[in-house]
Amino acid sequence: MAGFILIAVAAFFFPGVILRTKSIASGRKGPAIFQPWKDIAVLLRKGSVFSDTTSLIFRIAPSVTLATITGAMLLLPFAEQKAVLSFEGDFILFAYLLALGKFFTIIAALDTGSSFEGMGASREALFSMLVEPAFFILIATFAMFTGYTSFSVIFNHFFITGNDYVLIYSIIGAYLLVQIAMVENSRLPVDDPKTHLELTMIHEVMILDYSGFDKALIHVGTYLKFALYGSLIYNLVVPAGWNVILQTGLFFAVQALFAMVIGFTESFRARNKMNKNPKFILTLTSIALIAFMVILILTEKLA
Amino acid sequence: MFGSTAFLVILALSLLVFAVPEWLKYYFTLGLLVAGIALTSSWSTGMLTGAGQAYELPLFTAATGTRMVLVIDNLSAFFILVVNFTVLIGFLYARGYLEPYKIRMNALRFSIHYFSYLWLWISMLMVVMIRDGIAFLIVWEIMALSSFFLVIFDAEERSIMKTGISYLIQMHVGMFFILVAFLLVQQDTGRMSFDALGEYFSRHRNLPLFLLFFAGFAIKAGFIPLHTWLPEAHPAAPSHVSGVMSGVMIKMGIYGIMRVLASMQSDLLITGVIILIMSLVSGVLGVMMAIVQHDLKRLLAYHSIENIGIIGIGIGLGVIGQATGNGALSLLGYAGGLLHVLNHSLFKSLLFFNAGSVYHAAHTRNIEQTGGLMKRMPWTAILFLAGSLAICGLPPFNGFISEYLIYMGMFGSLSGASLYHSILIVGSIAALSLIGGLAIFCFTKAFGIVFLGEPRSEEAGNAREAGRSMIFPQLATAALILFIGLGSPLVVKPVFDIVTRTWNLGSQPLVTGAFTANLAQISLAGGIFVVTLATLLLYRRYHLSRHVVETGPTWGCGYTAGTPKQQYTATSFAYNYNHIAKPLLQTRKEIEEIGEDEIFPHRRKFLSHSDDLFKRNLVDKPVDWISGLLKRIAVMQTGQIRHYILYAFVFMLIVLLLAMLKII
Amino acid sequence: MLLLFFIVSLALSGVTLISGSRGLTRAFALAFSALLIAITVHAWFNIGNTELTWFTYDSTAVLLLSVLTLLTLPTVYHGFIYTSDDAVKRFNIYHSGLIALMTFMAGAYLANTMTVLWIFVEATTLAVAVLIYHDRTEVALEATWKYVFICSTGIALAYLGILFLGFIYGRGDAPSLSFSSFSHVISNANPLYLKIAFIFVLVGFSTKMGLFPMHTVTIDAHSVAPPPVSALISTTLMNVGFLAIYRVYTLFSGTPVLSFMNDVLILAGVLSLLIAAGYMLKAKHLKRMLAYSSLENMGLVAIALGTGGYGYYAALLLIVLHSFAKSSLFYQMGQLSRILHTFRLDESGRYMKLYPAGAMVLMTGMICILAIPPSGMFISELMIFRAMVVNGQWLVMALTVILLCYIIYAMSTRIMHVSFSSPRNESELLQPGHVSPVETVSQFILLAFVIMICFWQPPFLTDLISNSIALLPR
Amino acid sequence: MVNYLIVLFAVTLIYFASAERLSTYVRLVALQGLLLCGIAVFELKEVNLANLLFIVAETLLFKTMLLPYLLSRIIRKSGVTKVHRQAVPGFYLLLFSIAGLLISVILAVILVNPFINSIYLAIALFTLLTGLLLIVTHKLIISHLIGFLVVENAVFLFSLAIGNEMPMLINIGILLDIFVGVLILGFFGLRLKPHTNELTMLKD
Numbered sequence A: 001m002a003g004f005i006l007i008a009v010a011a012f013f014f015p016g017v018i019l020r021t022k023s024i025a026s027g028r029k030g031p032a033i034f035q036p037w038k039d040i041a042v043l044l045r046k047g048s049v050f051s052d053t054t055s056l057i058f059r060i061a062p063s064v065t066l067a068t069i070t071g072a073m074l075l076l077p078f079a080e081q082k083a084v085l086s087f088e089g090d091f092i093l094f095a096y097l098l099a100l101g102k103f104f105t106i107i108a109a110l111d112t113g114s115s116f117e118g119m120g121a122s123r124e125a126l127f128s129m130l131v132e133p134a135f136f137i138l139i140a141t142f143a144m145f146t147g148y149t150s151f152s153v154i155f156n157h158f159f160i161t162g163n164d165y166v167l168i169y170s171i172i173g174a175y176l177l178v179q180i181a182m183v184e185n186s187r188l189p190v191d192d193p194k195t196h197l198e199l200t201m202i203h204e205v206m207i208l209d210y211s212g213f214d215k216a217l218i219h220v221g222t223y224l225k226f227a228l229y230g231s232l233i234y235n236l237v238v239p240a241g242w243n244v245i246l247q248t249g250l251f252f253a254v255q256a257l258f259a260m261v262i263g264f265t266e267s268f269r270a271r272n273k274m275n276k277n278p279k280f281i282l283t284l285t286s287i288a289l290i291a292f293m294v295i296l297i298l299t300e301k302l303a
Numbered sequence B: 001m002f003g004s005t006a007f008l009v010i011l012a013l014s015l016l017v018f019a020v021p022e023w024l025k026y027y028f029t030l031g032l033l034v035a036g037i038a039l040t041s042s043w044s045t046g047m048l049t050g051a052g053q054a055y056e057l058p059l060f061t062a063a064t065g066t067r068m069v070l071v072i073d074n075l076s077a078f079f080i081l082v083v084n085f086t087v088l089i090g091f092l093y094a095r096g097y098l099e100p101y102k103i104r105m106n107a108l109r110f111s112i113h114y115f116s117y118l119w120l121w122i123s124m125l126m127v128v129m130i131r132d133g134i135a136f137l138i139v140w141e142i143m144a145l146s147s148f149f150l151v152i153f154d155a156e157e158r159s160i161m162k163t164g165i166s167y168l169i170q171m172h173v174g175m176f177f178i179l180v181a182f183l184l185v186q187q188d189t190g191r192m193s194f195d196a197l198g199e200y201f202s203r204h205r206n207l208p209l210f211l212l213f214f215a216g217f218a219i220k221a222g223f224i225p226l227h228t229w230l231p232e233a234h235p236a237a238p239s240h241v242s243g244v245m246s247g248v249m250i251k252m253g254i255y256g257i258m259r260v261l262a263s264m265q266s267d268l269l270i271t272g273v274i275i276l277i278m279s280l281v282s283g284v285l286g287v288m289m290a291i292v293q294h295d296l297k298r299l300l301a302y303h304s305i306e307n308i309g310i311i312g313i314g315i316g317l318g319v320i321g322q323a324t325g326n327g328a329l330s331l332l333g334y335a336g337g338l339l340h341v342l343n344h345s346l347f348k349s350l351l352f353f354n355a356g357s358v359y360h361a362a363h364t365r366n367i368e369q370t371g372g373l374m375k376r377m378p379w380t381a382i383l384f385l386a387g388s389l390a391i392c393g394l395p396p397f398n399g400f401i402s403e404y405l406i407y408m409g410m411f412g413s414l415s416g417a418s419l420y421h422s423i424l425i426v427g428s429i430a431a432l433s434l435i436g437g438l439a440i441f442c443f444t445k446a447f448g449i450v451f452l453g454e455p456r457s458e459e460a461g462n463a464r465e466a467g468r469s470m471i472f473p474q475l476a477t478a479a480l481i482l483f484i485g486l487g488s489p490l491v492v493k494p495v496f497d498i499v500t501r502t503w504n505l506g507s508q509p510l511v512t513g514a515f516t517a518n519l520a521q522i523s524l525a526g527g528i529f530v531v532t533l534a535t536l537l538l539y540r541r542y543h544l545s546r547h548v549v550e551t552g553p554t555w556g557c558g559y560t561a562g563t564p565k566q567q568y569t570a571t572s573f574a575y576n577y578n579h580i581a582k583p584l585l586q587t588r589k590e591i592e593e594i595g596e597d598e599i600f601p602h603r604r605k606f607l608s609h610s611d612d613l614f615k616r617n618l619v620d621k622p623v624d625w626i627s628g629l630l631k632r633i634a635v636m637q638t639g640q641i642r643h644y645i646l647y648a649f650v651f652m653l654i655v656l657l658l659a660m661l662k663i664i
Numbered sequence C: 001m002l003l004l005f006f007i008v009s010l011a012l013s014g015v016t017l018i019s020g021s022r023g024l025t026r027a028f029a030l031a032f033s034a035l036l037i038a039i040t041v042h043a044w045f046n047i048g049n050t051e052l053t054w055f056t057y058d059s060t061a062v063l064l065l066s067v068l069t070l071l072t073l074p075t076v077y078h079g080f081i082y083t084s085d086d087a088v089k090r091f092n093i094y095h096s097g098l099i100a101l102m103t104f105m106a107g108a109y110l111a112n113t114m115t116v117l118w119i120f121v122e123a124t125t126l127a128v129a130v131l132i133y134h135d136r137t138e139v140a141l142e143a144t145w146k147y148v149f150i151c152s153t154g155i156a157l158a159y160l161g162i163l164f165l166g167f168i169y170g171r172g173d174a175p176s177l178s179f180s181s182f183s184h185v186i187s188n189a190n191p192l193y194l195k196i197a198f199i200f201v202l203v204g205f206s207t208k209m210g211l212f213p214m215h216t217v218t219i220d221a222h223s224v225a226p227p228p229v230s231a232l233i234s235t236t237l238m239n240v241g242f243l244a245i246y247r248v249y250t251l252f253s254g255t256p257v258l259s260f261m262n263d264v265l266i267l268a269g270v271l272s273l274l275i276a277a278g279y280m281l282k283a284k285h286l287k288r289m290l291a292y293s294s295l296e297n298m299g300l301v302a303i304a305l306g307t308g309g310y311g312y313y314a315a316l317l318l319i320v321l322h323s324f325a326k327s328s329l330f331y332q333m334g335q336l337s338r339i340l341h342t343f344r345l346d347e348s349g350r351y352m353k354l355y356p357a358g359a360m361v362l363m364t365g366m367i368c369i370l371a372i373p374p375s376g377m378f379i380s381e382l383m384i385f386r387a388m389v390v391n392g393q394w395l396v397m398a399l400t401v402i403l404l405c406y407i408i409y410a411m412s413t414r415i416m417h418v419s420f421s422s423p424r425n426e427s428e429l430l431q432p433g434h435v436s437p438v439e440t441v442s443q444f445i446l447l448a449f450v451i452m453i454c455f456w457q458p459p460f461l462t463d464l465i466s467n468s469i470a471l472l473p474r
Numbered sequence D: 001m002v003n004y005l006i007v008l009f010a011v012t013l014i015y016f017a018s019a020e021r022l023s024t025y026v027r028l029v030a031l032q033g034l035l036l037c038g039i040a041v042f043e044l045k046e047v048n049l050a051n052l053l054f055i056v057a058e059t060l061l062f063k064t065m066l067l068p069y070l071l072s073r074i075i076r077k078s079g080v081t082k083v084h085r086q087a088v089p090g091f092y093l094l095l096f097s098i099a100g101l102l103i104s105v106i107l108a109v110i111l112v113n114p115f116i117n118s119i120y121l122a123i124a125l126f127t128l129l130t131g132l133l134l135i136v137t138h139k140l141i142i143s144h145l146i147g148f149l150v151v152e153n154a155v156f157l158f159s160l161a162i163g164n165e166m167p168m169l170i171n172i173g174i175l176l177d178i179f180v181g182v183l184i185l186g187f188f189g190l191r192l193k194p195h196t197n198e199l200t201m202l203k204d
Helices: A002-025 A035-045 A056-073 A090-111 A115-146 A151-157 A166-184 A212-237 A244-268 A274-298 B002-018 B022-049 B074-103 B107-129 B133-154 B158-189 B194-203 B206-221 B230-236 B239-261 B268-291 B296-323 B327-362 B378-391 B398-414 B419-451 B468-486 B488-502 B509-545 B575-585 B613-633 B641-660 C002-018 C022-045 C059-083 C088-110 C114-135 C138-169 C179-186 C191-209 C216-224 C227-252 C258-282 C286-307 C310-340 C356-369 C377-391 C394-419 C437-455 C459-468 D002-018 D022-043 D049-078 D090-110 D118-137 D141-162 D168-191
Strands: A048-051 B054-057 B068-071 B549-552 B588-590 B607-609
Touching: A002 A035, A002 A056, A002 A212, A002 A244, A035 A212, A048 A056, A048 A212, A056 A090, A056 A212, A056 B509, A090 A115, A090 A151, A090 B398, A090 B419, A090 B509, A115 A151, A115 A166, A115 A274, A115 B398, A115 B419, A115 B575, A151 A212, A166 A212, A166 A244, A166 A274, A212 A244, A212 B509, A274 B419, A274 B575, B002 B022, B002 B107, B022 B074, B022 B107, B022 B488, B068 B107, B074 B107, B074 B239, B074 B327, B074 B468, B074 B488, B107 B133, B107 B239, B107 C356, B133 B158, B133 B230, B133 B239, B133 C377, B158 B194, B158 B206, B158 B230, B158 C377, B158 C394, B194 B206, B194 B239, B206 B239, B206 B268, B230 B239, B230 B296, B239 B296, B239 B327, B268 B296, B268 B419, B268 B575, B296 B327, B296 B398, B296 B419, B327 B378, B327 B398, B327 B468, B327 B488, B327 B509, B378 B398, B378 B419, B378 B468, B398 B419, B398 B468, B398 B488, B398 B509, B468 B488, B468 B509, B488 B509, B613 C258, B613 C394, B641 C138, B641 C191, B641 C216, B641 C258, B641 D118, B641 D141, C002 C022, C002 C088, C022 C059, C022 C088, C059 C088, C059 C227, C059 C310, C059 C437, C059 C459, C088 C114, C088 C227, C114 C138, C114 C191, C114 C216, C114 C227, C114 D168, C138 C191, C138 C216, C138 D141, C138 D168, C179 C227, C191 C216, C191 C227, C191 C258, C216 C227, C216 C286, C227 C258, C227 C286, C227 C310, C258 C286, C258 C394, C286 C310, C286 C377, C286 C394, C310 C356, C310 C377, C310 C437, C310 C459, C356 C394, C356 C437, C377 C394, C377 C437, D002 D022, D002 D090, D002 D118, D002 D141, D022 D049, D022 D141, D049 D141, D049 D168, D090 D118, D118 D141, D141 D168
Parallel strands: A048 B549
Antiparallel strands: B054 B068, B588 B607
8 A cells, every 4th residue: 555655645746846857957946846736726627628529438538547547556566565456467457557548548539530639649559559568578577587476576576686786687677667657658758748839749639639627637647657657666776675764765765866867858858750769669678678688697597 | 868869950950941931030040049059058068067978969970980979078168158159149140230131132142141150150069079080070161161151141242252262262271281180190090080189199299290280270260371361251251250250260270279289298399389489470460460451340350360369379388388397387378378269259259240330330341431430329339449448458358367367377487487488488478568559559540540530431420320139249248358357267267177177287276276366356456447437437527517518629720620531540540650560561552643744733542551461472372373374284175186186195105105114 | 674674775765766746755754764763773682693694783883873863863854844845856866865875874884894885885975976966056066076086986995905805815705704704814914915905995985984085075065965964974974984994993903003003093183183173264164164073073083093992982982972963063054054045154143143042053062063061072082082191192182182272263263153243244135034943953852962971871872882892902 | 818918908007198189098998998808808717607797798898888988978078189287297197107107016016925916916006006197187077087997997907916706796896886987977977067177166
């Protein structure tokens, strides 16, 4: 349960931290940390406008997405605390739940019958499809390394193997997770949420027609997703079994760091050309394969 | 014995389909179907709960040395149930689907159709129950033949006839592989039966015989590159038929492979690796080709190839597990494969029925012509959505369960696996996840373009919802899909038992126990998800009720005169993907460039279609080459007597010469 | 009894020629079929006995004789229908020719001596010539001429082959020895003689059997003869040719030339398949296509005989079943021509709409003739392949399978298009005729028998076949 | 004596190969009938009278008179006198028939056998080959008919070659054969257009 709550809490600061980092990096003071949530509150107060092309799908999609993300949150452990739902192969459920959410986002975009949103949908579908193998190979290496197939147990046994080179591996893993999170949340370098031209958008263009409550749900979902990946990264880099206070501190530290990384990337890096993206995402898969090689070496299968 | 006599009576009565009056035909057939289903299902449930029985039918005298005995073991029992369900649903659906054809076709056509349907069903049942070789081959061919007549129901179309015939031929070729395999067994053991396989395998290398069987069965199952008939035949057939064919008939190939594997003894590792790699190829290429299709049923057909690939991955893992003595792996692999057989039969038949309804409503299978059907035929749309989610293996639907089992087999076997093993497994994990992603891409496209947005054509615009008689059967299937998705432990337990008994892996309480627990957790997660979703939606409704809600046009970026033509089409949706997959798919575009002097360009039409590389290079080219050769040989009938005599003259001289030279 | 049969039936054929009225002729024809049935029953009751010194009721003979008898009534029936609007004279000629033909065939089956067999075969040629020429058209004349000429030349060759047997024995009357008394002479003969004799006999009788080297004229004869006659030509008459070759084969099978004979038979068979496949891919005329399908089946029979072992059984079964399936198809052709007024494939179509029962016959017959289960011919095909596997003749097997697939493709494409699709070019818009579905009953019965064989083979049949191949090496 | 006749017979065959006019062919057919009659009479010594008469009848009556008569009628009716060969010119045809002679002699030597008179055998084979050659290399139906008659003579010689007596059955066979020949000539020869080869309507 701890994991669930902490992720929820972290989600409150996450967007704010990103914004702050970006504004400081660009020499502005920037909004308050909780500004994004204030925006959400505003959205909740507003009414909604629906395109008369849209059907049921468009209306339920945000809720489905949010539900999937909450479901995914239940699968993540914190330190030695088992996740709410922890069983062999829970990460498969994790990945597929997120995929389910994505599925609905995409068809919702197609539901509006707008060419922009169709374009966004197609790109989103393609990129998320390409990123799947990377994630699964990474998980596979976890399983190979620890010999377990459940988030909680994997992360508990990660550093107990007593192998000093684990660090190399966990760094690669962390890097991968950061990139995957970028793609999944469609941030730079794959997609730039702050761009003004629909033609160059991916995620933003898909939710053009949302307003009010549904839009709020979508934003909440995005923030939670960030925190979700954040906690994955945390579990990967911080050994379980230290005392809880320290763990909690580290947890927020990692989340903040993750947010800042995103912020800095977005302030100092330009977005990829759209047709460069597949290549970029495939490199993630190859990096995952490198991680696999590392594991082969660590487990003395390749020596 | 009662059982066999009853079965025989049903076989005999099936002939009456031609006799009964027109208005009665459907119900008569339905009656036979229900009776037979009750009978055989009772057999198989009896088997699954108790001991196996054998029913002897007094067919096949000893002249051919065969006795027609229906033996029911765990495997056949499972397949019987799968077949019965889909066939029944398909026939219920057919009533509404065939309505429009009644004006065009005379009663005999319908009699033939119903008769073939009955016999497709009967032959599938017999295929899974018969052990004797000759009897098996006969029912195997009857299965192909009856399905051929079902495919060519709309036979006035020359293209459909062509497709049907090429289907028939390819099935025949497959049959010959199995025939040769059986004959080899007979020559060695003196018996021509599946029961004799064990004896043969114990004495000889297993791989060659297995490959023969595999070739034969893989053609039926549609493994790439032997799949070429599949994407042609499924669109040609009427939808309830394609549902049954894709749902259960191609699984007969899987059954055969499983049946042969069950008695294999050596060469297991290489066999497993071969199966695994072929399945991976089928899975990935199948879905990759599916994405670029515009014909809805063709797209679904390619997805059948993909799902056969997934099933194959499961089986391959099972064999590898047996080879490496990894009981858990083989259990999970086989179980995953077997369960996916069931799941695929459900959601694929559902999807095909849906496609049929769409075809009737919009009078086209080309998804570029459809759109906006969600508002016009909501039930069909929802059912299609359920089917797509299931086929993408997304929770909380049944597809996820089987893929989960297969994944777990792979992940579980990773620790402590040898180098090559782990490379192979990680490769297949990546491939399987890629398949999942591609499937999502494909079905977001299919569902989004067909059912969402604005209609792209007149017919789609005034489409009507399918009749009740077509909706209800689909609802039943969908309910089963959801049930398996949420109540998986109940279903997986018996599947585990079937697998352990069939491949006598010995009971593995650890694995089975652990996995029933895991699946329970998954069901729990599914439950939580559903509840969360429900609460969210309820709150949303409450919230919206307290805020002002208005509707307007879709935001057009300031452009206000948007037309449905501007929507994203299937082609444009797959455009980016096409860029990546070009080398594999060879998508061809046909567009006329605008000339230099053309100031006012006239209307143009843009055409893009991708044809099957394997079909073109592995089937069409050689076949055409040989037939050209044969035609060139056939020039003897000159009508000149002297030539006719000459042939005899030359033949005699040649033979005489050969005889003199002691060649023959 | 036999003598009576010959005398009476020839007398019948004679009086038919001069009979005044159709009714009388019909009566004669029916009387003859009754007679034939009687002789067949008689044959069944004393299998193995010899009559008139030159005729023996051995199993093979009885088998083929029964096939002929079973086909008699339908042939006569469809003959009545076909000739119903001919002048009385031609009507009479037709039926007297028919009676004569059947009598001679019966004689050929029962003959136990090479020469007698030969004489009857020659006689059938003359009798069938009359029938082929029945339509009195230019084409009919040409077909008849070719058929008679090539057949007699071929049969002359066969006669040389038979005379060669004399060289072996050294006595002129050797060919007139009965097979049974011949067998012991053969064993220590110079193989070269046997080989030459066999080649002559094979090539010579291939005209009758419709096998490769001299198959050409039977094809033409099929395509112009009246459908019921084509039915006889391509079934029982081909069986006569087969029987002649089969007799000699049996005679020599004890000697070292067995392998040689097998090779030659397989060669001829494969070539027949090759040609049949090629022409069926090009076929534009329905009846010609069926004729080529007969060629294909005879090729299969030759291959079966050549592979030996289970092949022998397969060959005889195939001969029987092919007779039933092919004859029913040819009877159907008679009705088809009355409905579509043409056999040209590009002008025929929509048969399923115009005459559903007939279309059913076409399709069922197609399935049967292509040996796709549930056709009984599948059993014999299966046994052929079994024999091939036993001998390890993989190349022959592969060739056969490929060619069979092409034949299935060619035939099914055409028949299905005739049944369903609309004609490619409706040159003349003739009013489709009307035929009562009752006429197809006999055809359905024959096909039903073929299908039944696939599931259940009556013991008397299996015993008969096994007895008739008892002499052959296991 | 007999051997001279046989050699003469062989010569007629070679003449067949080189002859240019149909009338020559007819004469040759008649001559062959005569020769055969002579051979038979000289050869079959201890054959019973009825049988002998039989043979004489079929040789003299049919082979020497009836058939040539019919042939000449046909020729007169059709009004063709010269043999139109197809691609194969007479020279090669001659070569062929010489080769045929060699082949048949070789065969006869290979097949030598105490019961057979190998000269008969050789000539018989040669006759067969010539007959077939006539059919194969000629265009006209009438030459086909003549070829067929020659083949029949080959059969006759064969039956003589076997031995010095001629059983009834074989006689019947030969008679039937000749009868067929007569029938073909009488029926088709007069009905068809024998001087042409336009009978190629039936072909694929």
